[in-house]
Amino acid sequence: MRNKKKDMVLGAFIWISAAITVVVLVGILGYILYNGLPHMTWSFLTTTYSASKNGSKGILPMIINTLYVIIVSLVLAVPIGIGSAIYLTQYAKQGRLVSIIRFATEVLSGIPSILFGLFGYAVFVVLFQLKLSIISGSLTMMICILPTIIRTTEEALLAVPGAYKEGALAIGAGKLRVTMGMILPCAMSGVLTGIILAIGRIVGETAALLFTVGVSGNAMPKGKNIFDALFGHILEQGNTLALHLYNSAMNGKDPVSVPFATASALLIMVFFLNRLAGILSRRFKK
Amino acid sequence: MEIKNSSFLRKEDLARRTGLRLASCLAGILAIVTLFLPFSSFVFDGSVIRMTGMQLLVSNIRLSADLLIVIPVGLRICMILSFAAVGAGLVLLGMKKFLFAGTAFFGAVIFAVVEFTFIAGVTQTASRAGVSSADGGMLYGWTLFFLLALTSAILSVSVLGLEKSAEMIFKISALISIGAVVIITIYMFVYGSPAIVQIGLGKFLFGTQWKPTAADPQFGILYMILASLFGCIGAIAIGVPIGLMTSVFLAEIAPKWVRSIVRPSVELLAGIPSVIYGFWGMKVLVPFIRTTFTKLGYSTTGSGLLAVILILSIMILPTIVSVAETALKSVPSSYTEASLALGNTKISTIFAVQIPAARSGILAGVILGVGRAIGETMAVIMVAGNIVQLPTLFSSVRPMTAGIAFEMGYAENGLHRQALFGIGLVLFVFIMLVNITFTFISKRGVQMNAK
Missing domain, CATH: 1.20.140 (Butyryl-CoA Dehydrogenase, subunit A; domain 3)
Known part of the structure; x- marks a missing residue:
């Protein structure tokens, strides 16, 4: 009899815990979206921002800057990440070197982003004199997302059936051709999952970017010609969406609808990326 | 040939x-x-x-x-x-x-x-x-x-020949991770240690005065360390039971349709950016704590250690749930079956057999959660109140991460900025210890399961 009661209590505890998890999520999402969505108008998404009190409060520059950081970081990190994963799964013999590399990626994924921010500030901003700029931020983010890309790509490469590889090797293809022409394309959806997870991390990142891309870069890319505008912007400061949310929430100069609408935009982006990663990873598990 | x-x-x-x-x-x-x-x-x-x-x-x-x-x-x-x-x-x-x-x-x-x-x-x-x-x-x-x-x-x-050089290129890219860790470690020490040496290790770690901009500047970070530790311990105390129970729910108890709601929720919880947690905490949690506890007779502004603990316990939930669930699922089914055959109920089997068998995996999840909680910055800075003082449950606090992020914006070059890097170094050493413990425990867990 006592056992039954104990079971009931513990069972209730388990159900309540699971309910708390869901309720907290719904609470956060509901509160932000309820207060933010009405203000997330088309003009909010497509106009520029000015810090003055009555200026335009759109977030187009932040969206563009976020895209910049995403693209530059991915250009830097994806080749390195895929290369590492290929080395770890296809070339390396299991031994000390591999376990050191694994340990290093684990350590990297455990370092909090504020420390990446400090490191990026010390090295890219000060030592290399790249100043507060999108390139400094992207170099910092490159290190942040490297472990994610390596791990997911590695898993995807390992999931490719060994028979494919053996078959290709048996008909005389070289190792490089087997890897690049056979195994990597087979693992593509897994690789893409990793890239999307990395994009999610960049979109939400604040602490690592706070002292590397600068928080006052609200300008649109501009220059003498399109080349200057496109590439020159990489050397300029660039406030991203998440940073903008932090700023406008903390400084209190913007009307309160601005952080809410920015948070909604961020949430929608994250939700979309999350679903995309889910769909892709399910496809590659098949 | x-x-x-x-x-x-x-x-x-x-x-x-x-x-x-x-x-x-x-x-x-x-x-x-x-x-x-x-x-x-x-x-x-x-x-x-x-x-x-x-x-x-x-x-x-x-x-x-x-x-x-x-x-x-x-x-x-x-x-x-x-x-x-x-x-x-x-x-x-x-x-x-x-x-x-x-x-x-x-x-x-x-x-x-x-x-x-x-x-x-x-x-x-x-x-x-x-x-x-x-x-x-x-x-x-x-x-x-x-x-x-x-x-x-x-x-x-x-x-x-392409083959060998391609291997070389792949190898170099794999070595970049090691290089990054080594360089980060070196830089953390190079930039962090001068301030600690100048101030004195004991005075820096155990000093209770943090007045970086005063005429006679003081750099003691004891209260920041305590705020980080208390926040982390509190988050573990609340987050681990809830997370563990949720993972039990997902692994063993949930009917299929409920699982299909809870699992995506946990995944989404992991994906929400920390700045959004911070913003939500600032707008919902802080006012809630202020009104509730003022009514109960405490004087509090709402932002402070309690808010930090609550927000962190939500943020470490997904980590603990996913690691603990994997650990629970890897418990051999023969254990469970044996316990059920002896007449134990499902619930008592979970608590008496499965959780103890999965304890090293669960511990690994807890340690991962500790790492996340100690290193979390943005959510914490938005609800902590940012006053360096002895942390109590209702007082405004400034954990180490918040201290760095808060002051980097205005710290002048010189000892103040170096001291911030010093805090970074303390945090780094902390995180490395956590990381190494995690690697050690999760390896041991794998070995135990292999046996």
Whole structure:
């Protein structure tokens, strides 16, 4: 009899815990979206921002800057990440070197982003004199997302059936051709999952970017010609969406609808990326 | 072997080797030329200032008596490294070590690419200072150097055969992670230790006064460390039971349709950016704590340790749930079946058999949660209240991470900024200990399961 009661209590505890998890999520999402969505108008998404009190409060520059950081970081990190994963799964013999590399990626994924921010500030901003700029931020983010890309790509490469590889090797293809022409394309959806997870991390990142891309870069890319505008912007400061949310929430100069609408935009982006990663990873598990 | 000896292939190989020697020698010559001939020109006030690579390497660009364009250290380092790489490549080529020569040339290419960013920066600074034309030979020289080094690299690869050089490239990219960890560790110590040495380790760690901008500045971070620790312990105390129970729910109890709601929720919870947690905490949690506990007779502004603990316990939930669920699922089903066969109920089997069997995996999840909670910055900074004082449940606090992020914006160069790097170093050491413990425990868990 006592056992039954104990079971009931513990069972209730388990159900309540699971309910708390869901309720907290719904609470956060509901509160932000309820207060933010009405203000997330088309003009909010497509106009520029000015810090003055009555200026335009759109977030187009932040969206563009976020895209910049995403693209530059991915250009830097994806080749390195895929290369590492290929080395770890296809070339390396299991031994000390591999376990050191694994340990290093684990350590990297455990370092909090504020420390990446400090490191990026010390090295890219000060030592290399790249100043507060999108390139400094992207170099910092490159290190942040490297472990994610390596791990997911590695898993995807390992999931490719060994028979494919053996078959290709048996008909005389070289190792490089087997890897690049056979195994990597087979693992593509897994690789893409990793890239999307990395994009999610960049979109939400604040602490690592706070002292590397600068928080006052609200300008649109501009220059003498399109080349200057496109590439020159990489050397300029660039406030991203998440940073903008932090700023406008903390400084209190913007009307309160601005952080809410920015948070909604961020949430929608994250939700979309999350679903995309889910769909892709399910496809590659098949 | 027979195929390799056919005359056609030998001719092609010969052409490659000749091309390789030519391109790499040109790159070398160009490197020397850039060093000693005044390639770079800056047009300023109608007069042309010409500088050799060597001059750029050792001095800054003096436009007039009081106008100086500083060459970034990074540019100098990259210049030296790319020249050295080409030189090494040439020597290795002479020794017929094509693999290493190719690697060296690729190194030169990478340094040349980094150069471009720096040169663009210098050009920008120069034009801001009033230089009307600052492209000069610098950019053209580097473009040519870059192309030659790239050609040499590709040709060494083709002499060597693709296979080996591809392996080399993959290996180098795998080594970058190790390099990153080593460099981060070095920099954390290089930038963090001067302040600690100057202030004194004991005074820094156990000092209770944090007055970085006072006339007689004090740098004691004890209250920040305590705030971080208390926040972390509180988050573990609340987050671990809920997370563990949720993972039990997902692994064992949930009906299928409920699981299909809870699991995506946990995944989404993991994906929400920390700044959004912070914003939500600031708008919902802080006012809630303020009104509730003021009614109960405590004086509190709402932001403080309690808010930090609550927000952190939500944030570590997904980590604990996913790690603990994996651990629970890897418990051999024979354990569960044996317990059920002895007449235990499902619930008591979970608590008496499955959780103890999965304890090392669960512990690993907890440690991962500790790491996340200690290192979390943005959510914490938005709800902590940011006052350095003895942390109590209802007082405003400033954990280490918040201290760094909060003050980097206005800290002057000098001891204050160095002290912030010192806090970073303390945090780094903490996190490394957590990381190593985690690796150790999760390895032991794997070994135990293997047995």
